[in-house]
Amino acid sequence: MNVKSLAYFYLETLDSEKCFPFQDRPVRLTAKQVEQWHKGRPVLTIVSPLIDQNAFYKRFLEVAWACLKRQPIPQLVPESLIDDINNFSEKDLVELLKSAIQGVQRVQWSKKLGLSVEAFDFLIKVALKPLLTLFSKNIMHQFKPHEWLHGYCPVCGEEPVMARLTGENGQRQLYCGLCETEWLYYRIGCPFCGNQDSSTLSFIAAEVLGQYRIYLCEQCKSYLKTVDERICGEVDLFCEDIATVDLDELALKEGYNRRDIRHGLYRFLSREV
Structure with missing residues (x-):
């Protein structure tokens, strides 16, 4: 790309x-x-x-x-x-x-x-x-950030395109590339399949990546690009997603999948939650 x-x-x-x-x-x-x-x-x-x-x-x-x-x-x-x-x-x-x-x-x-x-x-x-x-x-604005802990967007149902680690404790916020909504999520866990088994979760954070991490899930073979703002300060995740296409290529080459490329809303239209 x-x-x-x-x-x-x-x-x-x-x-x-x-x-x-x-x-x-x-x-x-x-x-x-x-x-x-x-x-x-x-x-x-x-x-x-x-x-x-x-x-x-x-x-x-x-x-x-x-x-x-x-x-x-x-x-x-x-x-x-x-x-x-x-x-x-x-x-x-x-x-x-x-x-x-x-x-x-x-x-x-x-x-x-x-x-x-x-x-x-x-x-x-x-x-x-x-x-x-x-x-x-x-x-x-009608909701509180901690009231939604699902791995998909609270507004449009899309899966996250990126995440940020922010605050002193490095809390994780997921970011929707479609409607730009951000919401809190568990620090340890795959938002795509819900896997919380730490033995099947890992991340790449080599020095060459600087503030970037690539979170990997062995259960569903997905990845999630993440920016650690404790290192670089606040960023625009829309721009960061474009600027880090090389990280996508790295993860794809290793056999992991980008999950936000599909329209996620159809998953909810045929069933009651």
């Missing part, structure tokens, strides 16, 4: 957020909805954000243009993508938004657009990011 291409891609899509902003609408959960959240249901399974369909379409198109121009991901984005999006019907727009929010029909949409499922997920996540970041800010 070309870090420079990825960085320029995100700069261009950040500019498009200014062109097609999503309205910031306060959301207040009812007591019953808060109870569902405490049982482990992400907010998006309880209440849906209000999204302007046309605004989302324009945002998706802007992201597609930037992706075609920069090719920031390993999966090739075809030249036909923009024409395919421009030919969407009204029904297509409804179904695209449904797929974006609920994580459904991903295989069908990827085939329709000539993309891999991973590339389609990437486009959807970047298109949704500004909306869900605002949605998270409107929601999370």
Whole structure:
């Protein structure tokens, strides 16, 4: 993965957020909805954000243009993508938004657009990011950080992309790359499979890595990039994720998997928690 291409891609899509902003609408959960959240249901399974369909379409198109121009991901984005999006019907727009929010029909949409499922997920996540970041800010002030100790995001259900160690005791905060929510998690334990057996958990923290650690789980073969802020001070984890692609390559080469690349919300739509 070309870090420079990825960085320029995100700069261009950040500019498009200014062109097609999503309205910031306060959301207040009812007591019953808060109870569902405490049982482990992400907010998006309880209440849906209000999204302007046309605004989302324009945002998706802007992201597609930037992706075609920069090719920031390993999966090739075809030249036909923009024409395919421009030919969407009204029904297509409804179904695209449904797929974006609920994580459904991903295989069908990827085939329709000539993309891999991973590339389609990437486009959807970047298109949704500004909306869900605002949605998270409107929601999370209603809760206390210690009230959620699950390994997935309390707002959108995604698995964490990174973590930070902060404070004198080095408490661990997980970070969602989709809506930028952060939440506390156990210092020892894999957020992806819940494994807390220290004999199957380890991390790489060689001197050459400086403030970075790569936490490894032998049970599910996942890894999680982590920044120790006790060494470097406070950082922006969104930027850190882009800047540490070489750590991803190191972990992947050793046979571990990055788990946040899938749309996690679909896991909650067919079951009660």
